[in-house]
Structure formats: structure tokens, C-alpha cells
Amino acid sequence: MDILLIILGMAVVTHIPRILPPAFMRSIQLPSWFASWLQCIPYAALAALIFPGILSVQPDEPAIGLAGGATAIILAIFKAHILIIMILSILVTWLGSCWLV
């Protein structure tokens, strides 16, 4: 019973911030500075999600996450398909952890 209450509570507090903006933003005219600020958010958010989290892909071995990240950056610069980028980064990380551990 307690668990159901927890799941329900988590669902409510997680979904409210997700669904409110599309429901209400259009009733308000956004100032232009705010619209251009919003355009910068994806770059800032992804950067913040990537770093420093990527260092803890393998706990206590930041070099492994860095190697995987470097692989992804190089492949992305050379316009590799996103699935190729993911697969090769997983491979490099996996080889790295086999080699180190």
C-alpha cells in the first residue's frame, strides 16, 4: 500500500512540470529575450548532463568515461550515424574496463 502511494506521488510530482509548459505557455506572449534564451537551453542542458557525469561511467575510473566520450566526439565530428557513435563508444568503454580491471 505504502509503495503504491509512493509511486502515485512520484508520478504526480514528475508529470506536473512536464505537462504545464505546453498547456500554458501559448496563452502568454513570450518576450523576445526569453525566446532567445530558450533557444540556448538545449546546448546548455546537454552540456550539463554530459559533464561531469560522464566521468563516473565506471566508478573511480574517470579515464574510462573520458575515453568513451572522446570516441563519441571524434565520430560525431566526422558525421558518423548516432547509432554507430553509441555502439563504438560502448565498445571502447568495455575494452577499457577489461584492460584496466
Place this chain on the structure above:
Amino acid sequence: MRIRQDFALGCKAGLPIAMGYVPIALAFGTLAEQSGLHLPLAVLMSAAVFAGASQFMAVSMLLAGAGWIQIVTATFFLNLRHLIMSMTTAETLKHLPRHWTSLLFLGLTDETFAVLTLNSRQHNAHRASLAYVAGLILTAYAAWVAGTFFGSGFAWLIPASLGSGMSIALYAMFIGLLVPAVRDNRPTIVIALVSMAFSWLLHQVLDQGWAVVGATVCGATVGTMIMKRK
């Protein structure tokens, strides 16, 4: 027929997310099972909440004996970053009908946000339609729920070394989205670097949820100011 085509395109765009989610969902199902949160409840949590980091946090708090108010409060703060992501995505998708967008945004995560706002191919080809967004989000959601189901049901088969953190797959996906977007719009590299610096600093003093929110806001603000001056 346009709808079916767009839905399929959306599913295709959601494939990298699904690939990143499956191992994490397997790990979540396994951990939940081992922590006494058995199959129907683990799957229910994944289906109802659909927010990976907070689900891992909830299971570890349950194990530590936390009460529901603590768990729900912590979940709220950890997931508050979705407010900014939802505002940004809603602005990108403002051509879509409002109520349907709200419904689909139940499935807004770090990853679906990332693909919806930064997938440059999608912007060049045509504006994202409702069917495209639905295909993308449902693919990610299905992978998360199915992964939890298998992780929970086959916990005895899955090695503990699968890990509980975000896997390299999702970081590689984020990089694979960010690098081409920055290349298409070079000055945005300033935003990314400033945000990473803030993120590193804030992770030293705040928990993960707030550090990401703080770094995103600071990075976008400083980035906007610097880019405007040029």
C-alpha cells in the same frame, strides 16, 4: 498516409534512446527485484513515473527506510529540471495542438528532450508533426517499461556489473546530438563550455538535480549575453 510515415520516422528517431534505455531499465528492474520491489510494482513504477534517475533514487531510499513524503519530495526536486526542458521543447513544437502536446509531454525525459530539440536533421527535413513526436516518445517509453519487465523477471540472469548509473550509451547519444548541433551553429560552443564549467563547479556543492538545473540556467544566460555582444 502521412501520419503513418511520420510515426515511423519518429520511432526511428527514438531508436537511439531505446538502445540507451534498455540496459539501464534492465539494471533498474534487477535492482528493484533485489530490493524487494517485485515485478508488478517495479513495472508499475517505470510505467507511471518514467524518470530513470529518480526511480533508482526511490529504490535506494526505500532500502534506507525513508518514508513516502521524503521520497516524493526528493523526486520532485530531482525532476524539476524537466520544467525548463518542457518549456524549451514546447517552444520548439509550438505549431502542434496544445492538448495533444501536453499529453505527449508526459513522456518528456532528458533524452526525448535532447532529440526533439537538437536533432538537426528533423528540423531541416520538415517540422516535427504530432505523429513524429508520438512515435519518438512511445519508442523510448516502450523500451523503458519492457526493459524494467525483463530486468525484474530475469534478475537472476543479469550480472550485477551492469551498473546502476547512466550508461556510456546515453552519454554517447548526448554527444552525438550536441556536436553536430554546435557545428551547425558555431557560437553555441560558448554556451556548452560555460555550462560544463558551471556543471562541474555545482556538482561539488549541490546534488545532481540542482547542479544540472543551475548549470543549464547559468550556461544559457552567460551564453546569450556573450553571443549578443559579438
